[in-house]
Amino acid sequence: MKYQIDWVNDTKNTYLYGSQMRFIGRRVIFKNRLMPSGNAIKTWSSKSQFQANRILPELPLLQRGKTYYLTFQGQTKPENSLYLRIAFFDRFQKEISFEVLKEGKSDFVYPLEAYSYSIQLIxxxxxxxxxxxxxxxxxxAAEEVLPKDVLAPSADQSHLTVLFLENARQDLQTLKERELFGLSDVLVVADEEALTHFxxxxxxxxxxxxxxxxxxxxYARIRFVGYGPRGNLASLYYNYKFPGSQAYVTDDFYDERTYQGLLDDSQVRIDKSLNSLLDRLVYSRDIITYGYTATHDEALALISPTLSYWSQLTYLPFLKPSKTL
Structure with a gap:
């Protein structure tokens, strides 16, 4: 079981006093210089509160007595100034125990007596x-630095498809279940740490x-493929770095200012201006736009923030027709 927990675009169970928040796609930037230590920044719960507060369960059901691993994806200022608190509750919603994850610890055991749990950013x-x-x-979690083997290798080796995932764990599982949508010679880039830096x-x-x-x-030619705002930018960049390659991207891009802010927040510097990279969408013949017009519907985001992302892959022009359904 692998589950991605997102901070959807709302302020429920969030520390709001003096806080500044920006929602940019799946990324959230939270700032508060006056917030006391020890307080919860954000809380998620596995307990449904729909009748009282119209809040659906935000966390998956866990198996009693089983070990799980929880990791934070992002950055803090100063570094290492945040920890995770997992609280466990009985059937009457009384807290029976809790775990604190910090300083490299990521594992916890779901108690035999637990009926629900919550996760807090502290x-x-x-x-x-x-x-x-x-x-x-x-x-x-396996520590991945680079994509591993080329999947579904073919005999002719004419094209290598390099696919940048938007959601490293969930989208990788979808690809496997759908047999790579019929693609051959695919290098899947699914590194979670690298994903946070585009x-x-x-x-x-x-x-x-x-x-x-x-x-x-x-391979005779490399095709870099994106299907969301992170992979699309990566595809543009590596297409620029490798003349003769192609980039297949959707129209789902952030604006230049948003990209620059996110890269600055991640302390990432690249050797090509964002303006020049994005301009290549207009004039470069090696960049092909495919798919349908992306929408960021907040109602859909409550169900799955990446619902409209991976389905774009079915519109890749080099897919066999029988595999696009």
Whole structure:
């Protein structure tokens, strides 16, 4: 089981006094210089409160006695100034125990007596949080730096499709269930840490380019594919870095100012201006726009923030017709 916990565009169960918040796609930027340490910034609950507050369960059901792993995806200022608190409740909603996850600890056991639980982001002296999600899994997270093997290799090796995922865990599971939508020679880029930096931070960037340089010797052409605002930007950038490649992107981009703010928040610097990268959408013949017009419907976001993302892949022009349904 792998579950992505997002902070949807609302202020329920959020510390609001003196707080400034920006919702940018799935990313949330929270600022509060006066918030006391020890207070909860945000709370999620597995208990439905629909009749009282019209709040649906925000967390998945867990199996009693089983070990789970919870990791924070994002950054804080200062560093390491936030921890996670998981509280467990009995059938009468009385707290029976809790776990605190900090300093590298990510595992907890769901108590045998528990009927529900909550997860809180606890302020430990931070003034700003850049929140990209929480990852909840029944398996320890594997540390990934680069994509691994080319999936579904073919005999001709004419094209390598490099696919940048918008949601590293959930979208990867969807791809496997749908047998890569019939694609062959696919390199899936699903690194959770790199995703928070738009696959553009310095360490990942340099290592990834070396990997692409090696694969260029095997394949006639590389196709970089995005289907949401993160992967689309990465596809534009690596298409620029590798002349002769192609970029397949949807129209789902943030504006230049938003991208710049997010990259600045992540302390990412690239060797090409955002304005120049985005301008290439207009004049470069190696950049192909596909898919339907993306919408960011808040009602849909309550169900799944990435619902309209991965389905764009069914519109890739080089897919076989039988695989696009």
């Amino acid at each position: 302020n430990a002296g931070c003034t700003e949080v850049v929140f990209d999600g929480l990852s909840l899994s029944d398996q320890a 696959y553009l931070d310095k360490d990942f960037n340099l290592s990834f380019q070396k990997q692409m340089q090696a694969l260029e010797k095997t």
